[in-house]
Amino acid sequence: MAEPKWYVVHTYSGYENKVKVDIEKTIENNKKLAEKILEVRVPMEEVVEIRGGQKKTVSRKLFPGYVLVNMEMNDETWYVVRNTRGVTGFVGPGSKPVPLTEEEMRPLGIRKDEINIDFAEGDTIAVIAGVWKDTVGVVQKIDRSKQTATINVELFGREAPVEIDFAQVRRMQ
Secondary structure, X not given: OOOOEEEEEEEOOOXXXXXXXXXXXXXXXXXXXXXXXEEEEOOEEEEEEEEOOEEEEEEEEOOOOEEEEXXXXXXXXHHHXXXXXXXXXXXXXXXXXXXXXXXXXXXXXXXXXXXXXXOOOOOEEEEOOOOOOOOEEEEEEEEOOOOEEEEEEEEOOEEEEEEEEHHHEEEOO
């Protein structure tokens, strides 16, 4: 059994929710598929709009015309998704679907594994990877949903807040 990955499916504009519902109905009717197609998402974002002098928070599609599917890629799942009404194809070269990378999934709030941390706000941590490698800072804020810690670093003689991924830091003793 192959590992499930996230794939991007292109749909007719305005059909995103219908495609999501149709794929979920197909999975419901075929229990064998439930083990292979795990989740279907239409990424949404909350946006503040001002209309008639009134502020309103509304949900808006992050990527109109696209749906994300977490599935094990094989001939059967490819056929089911590809032949769902409103789907024009998978994103990738030719007819070969390309899964999203961890870096591409991170801004969408989709994480593969939960990282347990051994530090809290106020603790001193060292950055062990990335752009800020070998930097030491005090944790100002922890965002578990994004799996990041905000630390203050010295930049051009001033303190500046920097967001660091949990996987790139370790606690100082």
